[in-house]
Amino acid sequence: MITIYRGRTVKVAIRVNGQQNQENFKRSLYSTVHENIDNIRKLLGSPTDLVTRKITIGPNGPACGLVFMEELVDMKLLNESVIQSIQGCSQTFHPHQSANEIFMQLRDTILPIAHLQNAFTLDDVVLKMLEGQTALFLDGTKQVLLLDTPGWKERNIEEAPSEKVVRGPRDGFIENIAVNLSLVRRKLMDPNLHVRSLTVGKRSRKKVIILYISGIARIELVDELERRISSIIVDTVPETGTIEQWIEDSFLSPFPQLQNTERPDRAVSGLVNGRAVILVDGTPFALIAPVTLSHHLKSQEDDYDRWPISSFLRILRHIAAIISIFLPALYIALIEYHHGLIPTKLAFSIAGTREGVPFPAFVEAYMMEFTMEILREAGIRLPTPIGQTIGIVGGLVIGEAAVQAGVVSPIMVIVVALTAISSFTMPSYAFASSLRLLRFSFMAAATVFGLYGIMLCFIAFSIHITNLHVLGIPYSAPLAPGTITDWKSMILRFPLTLMRRRTRLTEPQDKTRSRRRPTP
C-alpha cells in the first residue's frame, strides 16, 4: 500500500495471520491469470465472496481474468462497461500483439472506466480489491490493472439523527467519505478548500481526510493535525472517536476538545472560522478541531435565525448549562449545610416535606441522579416507540411513586427533573456528557463541604480549563483571553451587520468575515 505523505512514500504491507493461510501463497505476481487467481484465493483464505471471470480476448488471444469481491463492486458497471467492452472489442486486436501491448490497448483505449491504475505488487492488488476495485489480469504479463468500480449499498443522505434543527439544511453525512466530501464541497465551492488525505489503521486501512481552507486556517494547525493522526498505530479506526481520543491534548480532561458533528453545515462553519475538519471513511461523524469551551454551547441554528431570538436562546442555553451543573449540588449544600440561605417560608416547607424521608439529602440526590442516568441509557437502547414512553413514564411514574412512598422528597424530584431537562438543551452531546461528569463532582464537593466545596470545585475546574490547550489554543478562550470580536458571538449573538471580523480564536489570516457592499 502506498501512502503519499509529504512527498515521501511509505510502503505498508499486509499482515496475514493464522497458520492456515500461510500455505503456499507467494507475495508476488505471476504471469498467468490462473496462477494469480489461485494465489489470491489462497491469500484470502478462499472466501465465498471472491468472484473470478475469465474472458478471452479475441478468438485466439490471451485470456484475461477479472477478480473482484462480490457485493463490493457495481455489477452493472462491470457487466455493461467492462465485460461488454472487452468482449465487443475482439476485432481490434491483432493476433500477434504481445501481451503487454494488448494490456496497454485495453487500458488506454478500450475500457470505459474513469478511474483505473496499474498495480505493481500483490499487496496493492489485494488491498484495493477489498476496497471494491476489480483486478484485471492478463495472461502473459505481470502487469495488473485495477478498475475502480465500487458499488456497495449504503444509506441515503438524510437528516442527521443526532442533531436536529428547526431551520437549516437537512442533509447529514453518511458513511461514505467520498459522499461526505462532496457534501462539503457542495456547500463550499471554494478552490481554497484543500484536502489532505491519510490512511490510518493496520488492518482496516481507513481513509482519513483533513479539510481546511487555505488562507483562513493556519497551516501550522493542519500540519500538527496531520502529524498527530499519522502517528496513530491501531488496528482499525471505526469511528472518528478513536482518532479524537488519540489526538486530543488531554485525555484526563472531562471536556471534549474536538467537536463531532453529523451536519455538513456545521463542518463548513468550522472551516470558515479557521478550523480543520477531519472525515473518516465509514462513519458519518466528522471532527472539528480545535474547539474551545464556548463552542459547545452554540447551535447551528443561531446563525440562521435572527439575532434577538438567537441571543435569547444562547443565554438560555448558558443558564441551562449552569443549572445542569450546579442545581443538584446547590440543593445538597443548602439543605445540608446552609439552612440560612433558603428563604424562610421555603425552608419551612422543605423541612416539612422532608420530615418522613429516611435518607439524608445527599443520598437522595445521588440516588435520583443515578436513576436518571440509568433511565437515559435505557432510553437509548429501546426501540423508538417504547423509548419515548419509557422516558415519560419512567420519569413521572417512578418519581411520583417514590414521593408517595416517602422515599424521596418532592423537591428532589423537581430538582432532578429540571437538571435533566436543562442538560437536554445542549446542542453538543459530548458536552452534555461531560456536564454530567461535572455535576457529580460538584455534588461530591457539596456533600463534603457545602457551598465552600462547590466554590473550590468551581475554582479547580476553572484552573483546569485555563491550563488546557487544544492545539495551542487555550480552552477558556474566548472568555479568557477574550476579544470583542469573539465576544460578539459568545453569549449573545450580535447582528450580522456588526460582525465584520472573523473570529480571532484561530488567528485566521483572512480577517474579514462579511461586509455590506457600499451602496451607490
Place this chain on the structure above:
Amino acid sequence: MVRLLCLVLCILLTGCWDRREIEDVGFIVGVAIDVAGSKDSSSAEDATQAPEGERTYRMTFQQVSPSNIQQASGKSGGGQQQAYWNISSEGNTMMEVVKFIAARSPRVPFFEHQKAVLFSEEVAKSEGFRELIDFFIRSPEMRRNTRVYVVKGMAKVALDAAPPDIKLPAFYLDRIIANMEKSSRVIPESQLGDIHERMLSRRSFTALHVVPGKQDVSIVGNAVFSSEDNRMVGALDGEDVEGRNLITGEYYSGAIKAKFRDGIFTYNITKVKSSIELEDPTPENLKVTIKIKVEGNISETFEQADFFHPGVLEELESLIEDELVRLTERAVIKCQKEYETDVLGLSEYLSKRYPKLWVSVKNDWETGMKYFTKSDITIKPEAQIRTSGVIIKSR
C-alpha cells in the same frame, strides 16, 4: 501529576462534620425574655450556679414545627396540631439557656431565620436589656434587621397571641409592621442593627411597645431607652408617638382630627417634611426651631363649609397647625422633661451639622449638665390642604 495528587488528596478529606439535615434543624423564629421566678414558671430546671449578684431570666423560644405548618391552622385546638412550639428555660445568660433548650428539643436550635426578640417591660427596665441583647448582635447567625419589641406584662404571652389564621405568632408581629403603612399610627420600628448603632454612639433609642391580647397583639407605641444605661425609662403612646413622628419626619401617612366650628374634621396627611434649625448655639441655652411642613387632604368633616374659599382653607390650615403644635409639644414635654431622652433627632442634627458644638456637649446631653433638657424647642408648623375629596359639601 502534582495536580492529580492534589485532587486525590481532597477526596480523602471526607468528613462532613457540619452536615445537618434540614428536618433536624429547629428554626427559632422568636425569643421572649422574662424575669425568672414569676408565677408562670412551670418546669423544673437544672440551673447552674448563678454568679454573685446576677439575675436569672426566663427565655422562651418559639421553634417551628415545619411539618405542621401545612396542616395547622394556628393555635392548638381539638385535634389540630400547632405549627410551633414554645419552649422555655431559665438561666443567667442567653447561651446557657440555648444549651438547655438544645438538650430538651429534638432539633438543634438555629437562629438564622429569627424574626423577633421580645423583652418584657421588667427586663427592659433593668440592665438585662443591654446585657442580653449582646448575644443577638454578636452572634454571626443573627441578622441585623431582626426586630426588637418590649412587651407589657409577660413577654412569652406575646409568643402565643395570634389570630386563628396566622400560623406563627412571630411572623404575625412582622406582618403587622409591614402593614403599618396603612394604619394611622405609624410607629417607627427598631431593628437590632439600629439599636446597636445607637448604643455604640451613646444615643437614646426606642423599641416597639406591644400589648398582647388573647388572639392579637396591639402595638401601642414606643418604649424609650436612655442612652446612659440603656434601660427603658418610659413609653410614648398614642399621640406622643404621632407628635414624635412629626418632629422626626418619619411619618408615612396618618390623620389628624381637629375641631372646626361646631364639629370635627379629619385631615389626612400625605406628606411630612420636618427640618431642624439651630437658633442659638450656646450650650446652656440652646434654641432650636423645628419646622414641620405637612400636606394633606380633608377626608371627613362634620361641619360643612365652602372648601373652595381660600379664607376657609386658611382657617382650617391654622386649626391644623394648632393641632400639630399640640401633638408635638406633648411629645417634646414627654421626651425632654419627663424622660430626659433625646429621641427626637436633635442629637443627630447637631452631630451632623455642628460637629464641633456636638463634641463639646455630647457628654452632657442627657446627663450631667443636661443640655437637652435645658434647651428650648419651638415648633413651627405649616399645613397645606390639597383637596377636599371629590365634593365640596355633602349637605
Place this chain on the structure above:
Amino acid sequence: MSVYDYDQIRTTDIPIIVTTMQLGVGILTLPKIVAEIMGSSDGWLVILISGIVMLGIGALIGQVINRFPGQSLLSISNQLLGIWITRFIFLLLALIGLAYLAVVLRITGMLAKLYFFDLTPIEVLILIFALVIIYCVAGLRIAIMRICLLFLPIIIGILIIIFLFNLGHMRWDNLEPYFTADWRDIVRGTATALPSYNGIIIFLFYGYLAKTSPKIPRMIMIGTSVVITLYILVFIFSVGVLGLYTTINTIFPTIEMAKEAEVPGGFFERLQSIFFAVWMLAIFTSGVFALDISTMMLESIFQKVSKITWILSLAPIGYFLSMIPRNEVEILSMSSWAAIALFAVAIPLPIILLIADRVKRRTAHG
C-alpha cells in the same frame, strides 16, 4: 505552538489582571481600619489620595516593564542592581510571599468557619484551600492570568449586586458631617490605606509575560482606578448602611453590609454567604499570587531546583505558618505586618530599578 500569542498577556487584559491582583482580603476590613483612624466619614478622601499615590507607582511599574520588554524581573534586577542585591531582595520577597500566603489561608479558614461551618476543624478548611492553590500554581503562569480574567467579572458583579441592593438601606445622613478631618488625620489615614493597594506590585513580577506595548503604564493605571472606585464605594456604603460607629466596631464590615442587602421581594435572605462564596475567588487569587511569587523568587535564586519542588516545600510551610496566630487579633496584626513589610520592600522596587537604570545610562554615556 508559537504561532499564536496565547502565551502572552494581551494589553487590553492588563487592567483586569491588575484589578484582580489588588482585590483580596483587604477590602473586607478596609472600611473599619479607615473609619477607625479617621473617626469620620472622610475616609473616602484618604482612600482616594492613597490610590492616586499608587497610580504613580503603577505608572513606574509600567515604565520598568517597557524599558526591558520581555525580560523577567530576575534579569532586569541582575542587570541593574547586581546579582547579590537581587538575591537578597528576592529572598526577602519570598519570605513575605509566604507570610501573605499564611495570612490568606488563615483568614479564609476563619471566615469559612464563621459563616459556613461550625464543627468542621479549621485545619481541614485551610488544607483544601491550600490544595487548590497548589493546583493552580503548579499549572502555567499564563493560566493564572487567565483565571484572573475569568474571575474578575464575577467578583465585581457581586460587589455591584451588594451595592444595588443596599441602596434602599443607605442613609446618606450617616455620612455627615462632611470634611471634618484635619491634615494630621489625613496623613495617618493615607498611611493606613496605602497597603490595601499592595497588589499592584505583583504585576511587576509578571511583566515579562506582557505583550510589548507603550500602553502598559496606562493600562495599569486604569486597573488601579477601578480598584480605587470600588474601595471608595465600599467605604461609603459601609458607613452609610451600617453607620459610622458600627463600621468601626465590626471586624469585617463589608460582609456585614452584605448581610443587610435585601433582594426586593425578600426571597433571598442571606446574601452574605453568597458574597463570601464569591469573594473566595478574589481571596484565592491573592493566595495564588503569594505562593507563585514566593516560588518564582526562590526559583530565580536557586535555579537548579525545580518549580514543583519549591511549590511542594513552600506550601506546607505556609500552612503551618497560618496556624500560628492564636486569635483574630493576632491574625490581623500578622496581616498588617506582612502588608507593611511588602510595602517597604516591594513598592520601592520599581523606583529603585528606574533610578538604577538612569544611573547606568548616565555612566554609560559619561
